[in-house]
Amino acid sequence: xxxxxxxxxxIDQALNQLNSSASPSWTIEDDKFTKTFKFKNFKQAFGxxxxxxxxxxxxxxxxxxxxxxxxxVVQLTTHEASGVSQKDxxxxxxxxxxxxxx
Amino acid sequence: xxxxxxxxxxIDQALNQLNSSASPSWTIEDDKFTKTFKFKNFKQAFGxxxxxxxxxxxxxxxxxxxxxxxxxVVQLTTHEASGVSQKDxxxxxxxxxxxxxx
Numbered sequence: 499x500x501x502x503x504x505x506x507x508x509i510d511q512a513l514n515q516l517n518s519s520a521s522p523s524w525t526i527e528d529d530k531f532t533k534t535f536k537f538k539n540f541k542q543a544f545g546x547x548x549x550x551x552x553x554x555x556x557x558x559x560x561x562x563x564x565x566x567x568x569x570x571v572v573q574l575t576t577h578e579a580s581g582v583s584q585k586d587x588x589x590x591x592x593x594x595x596x597x598x599x600x
Numbered sequence: 601x602x603x604x605x606x607x608x609x610x611i612d613q614a615l616n617q618l619n620s621s622a623s624p625s626w627t628i629e630d631d632k633f634t635k636t637f638k639f640k641n642f643k644q645a646f647g648x649x650x651x652x653x654x655x656x657x658x659x660x661x662x663x664x665x666x667x668x669x670x671x672x673v674v675q676l677t678t679h680e681a682s683g684v685s686q687k688d689x690x691x692x693x694x695x696x697x698x699x700x701x702x
Contacts, residue, residue: 540662544653551646560642566664 503581512587516594524590530562531574531586535597542600543568549596550589559585561593605683614689618696626692632664633676633688637699644702645670651698652691661687663695 504512509526516531517523524533537543543565554560562573574590576583606614611628618633619625626635639645645667656662664675676692678685 540653541657544650544657548646548650551642555643555646560669562666562668564664564666567662 501576501579501583501585503576503579503583504587509582512582512590516587516590526582527573529575529581531572531582531590533572533590533593535570535572535593537568537570537597537600540567543570546570546593546596546600549599550593553592553596554589557585557589559589561589603678603681603685603687605678605681605685606689611684614684614692618689618692628684629675631677631683633674633684633692635674635692635695637672637674637695639670639672639699639702642669645672648672648695648698648702651701652695655694655698656691659687659691661691663691 513524513526513531524531526532535543535546537546547563547565547570550561550563559576562575564571572593574586575581576585579585615626615628615633626633628634637645637648639648649665649667649672652663652665661678664677666673674695676688677683678687681687
């Protein structure tokens with residue numbers, strides 16, 4: 499199944515939906531959904547990453563992410579779509595939900 | 601206990617020792633020990649990160665790292681020493697050992 503790149507207005511719509519509750523917000527940077535998650539400490543940050551990693555593996559859709567201590571900078575894109583797709587919206591929603599566990 | 605920043609010749613010595621067996625090599629970039637680890641897939645890359653994370657937490661010395669799929673880019677520095685310290689040499693050695701598990 500081909501994964502479709504989201505159009506500009508679909509990305510705006512997705513960002514509005516993602517950012518309606520959570521803070522800080524998802525943004526688009528380098529054509530990727532981007533968000534910086536901050537936790538209390540490394541243990542929580544890596545706990546969050548572990549939840550995301552297991553979900554990502556299950557969905558076969560993986561984040562690009564940078565971690566230093568309590569901070570996790572996430573970027574989401576879909577290589578086969580050459581841009582952001584619904585897969586990234588779905589993963590972003592799950593990440594927000596996981597972050598709320600801490 | 602104060603953590604001492606390594607002198608230039610100590611860093612060279614540490615890099616020689618770290619790179620005597622492993623490939624690819626550790627280098628110094630932005631005053632940080634830097635290495636890119638590549639694995640077969642995401643599951644292995646994150647398995648490696650998990651081993652490192654537990655060690656880092658135990659030693660209370662954490663990496664800066666970026667992951668995308670099978671690739672893990674690691675940078676090691678010691679904030680309280682404002683540079684590379686023996687803690688980074690030790691963590692680098694452990695990471696090399698963990699990487700060999702995959």
